[in-house]
Each structure stands twice: as C-alpha cells, then as structure tokens.
Amino acid sequence: MPGQRLARGVARMLRSMDHAVLTEFVPSRGLRVDVISLSPKGEFWIVECKSCRADFAMDRKWQGYLDWCDRYFWAVDCDFPSDLLPAETGLIMADAYSAEIQRMAPETRLAGARRTKVLRDFARAGAQRLQGLTDPESISVSAF
Template sequence: MCDEPPIPLPALPGQRLARGVARMLAGLDHAVLPEFVPARGLRVDLISLGPKGEIWIIECKSCRADFAGDRKWQGYLDWCDRYFWAVDCDFPAELLPGESGLILADPYGAEIQRMAPEARLAGARRNRLMRDFGRAAALRLHRLQDPQGVSGGAF
C-alpha cells in the first residue's frame, strides 16, 4: 500500500468553506461545480445539480466584510431552484437574509441548518443551465487531463 501525501487545504477561507459544502452536496448525490458563471457578470461560488435535476447555488461567506461587499447575490436567485449561504460557526448568521437557505460548513464537511425555499426555474433557463453546466464540467475535466489540448470556452 502506498502512502500518498494529504491533499492540502485551499488557501482562502471561502474556498475552504466551498470544499466542505461540496463534500456535503456530493453526499446528497449532487454534482458540484465551483466558480461557475451562469450569466455575464455573475460568478457563483458553487452550483450543484441534484439527482432529480434541481439546481442549487451556494455562496460561501467567510466574514462580515465578505458578505457586506457582495452586491451581486440577488442576481443569482434567477439562476437556481434553491439559494443558500454557507458560513462557518463564527459568522454572525443574523446578517443573512432569512428567505434563503443556510449551511454551516468547515473545510471537511457541512450541514444544512435551514432549507432554502424552492423557486423552480423556467424550462428554457433550466435547459440552458444544464447545458452550460455539462459543458463546463467536461471542459474542466479535459483541461485536467490535457492542459495544452483545450482551447476556447470561458469555463
């Protein structure tokens, strides 16, 4: 049996939260993509595609200033069936809007504290998102396998 070195933790606090949330979502049988662009000018921390085609967006906030500086989050609501905030146990959760979901996370896992209300996407938007999600995932995988072999695509 070979001993492989442990995978290092991401450097930034928000990326550490995203790692824990992605692990939880994978446990719920969701496919997860970090740093996804659903539309020009928007970049979500995590987007997930559930086993029944549901689309969740999760924004990871590492501190009060990170949340206060986020002016785009309301634009994300039109691009998902459920919207969540992910924070650590020290974050002042009372700052977060109550009409969204809440996930408590650390680099190793996460737990849903408050389920986000469902607002089902229109069929055309869902189809576009699923196509873009699939393309982004495939292009990222290809880049990992052959970094010089992929050109184009902003994924």
C-alpha cells in the first residue's frame, strides 16, 4: 500500500534522528495515526501519510490528532500537490526508503495529564509489539 511505504520511509528518517517510532498507533478510541514518534527531547510527533489527493480529501479525522502530539506533520511523495496541505502543519517528503522534513511543524506542547497518557500508551504498545515478535504464542495467553 502506498501509505505504508511512505510510513516506512518516515519511520526510517525519524529513527535516524534518534526517535522511538511506532506505526498504526491508537491514541484514543476512534483515532489511528500512521506514525507516532517520541523524540530524544520527549516530544511526541504524529505523521499522517497521504498517497494522493483523494486520500487527503477523505481524511476527516486529522484535526483530532492535534490534541495528541507536540508536532503534527503530513508525509507525501514528490508527486503530491503539497499546496493542499494546511500551512500551519509540518511537511515531510517521503518515499519507501527515506524522508526529509520540508517544513518543521510548530510546537504545541501537550498538557501534563495528556502527555502522561500518551507516554504510557506508547510504552505499552511498544512493549506488547516487541513481546509479540519475540514470543508470538504469548499473544493468546491471558493473565490470570
């Protein structure tokens, strides 16, 4: 899928910046972000990957993501009409192998309680995914 290829390039770039990265993260019921990262400074960045104009036009949830990060970005490929994207958000040009920040997203600091929730959920999701990779059978084991 084109969006997943963009997410891979974005994740590689963020990892090269020493961010911890998760894809397909759910910050709240009804929301699922393409990429979220935790920077070395403790900032949460959300990146939504858009593969075409129609993909962007159909996205009605993106403004709800702003409350769950310190910086918000769009990731698109070089053929995407980037003038469609809101100027008050960040812009990343990406492909399946790499990405580059074209416009840094403005910082909007998360409130303390919200930051604690995102950090806890980010850590739990990362730990559960790692456990699922190292012991796939553990996914079906329930706690007693």
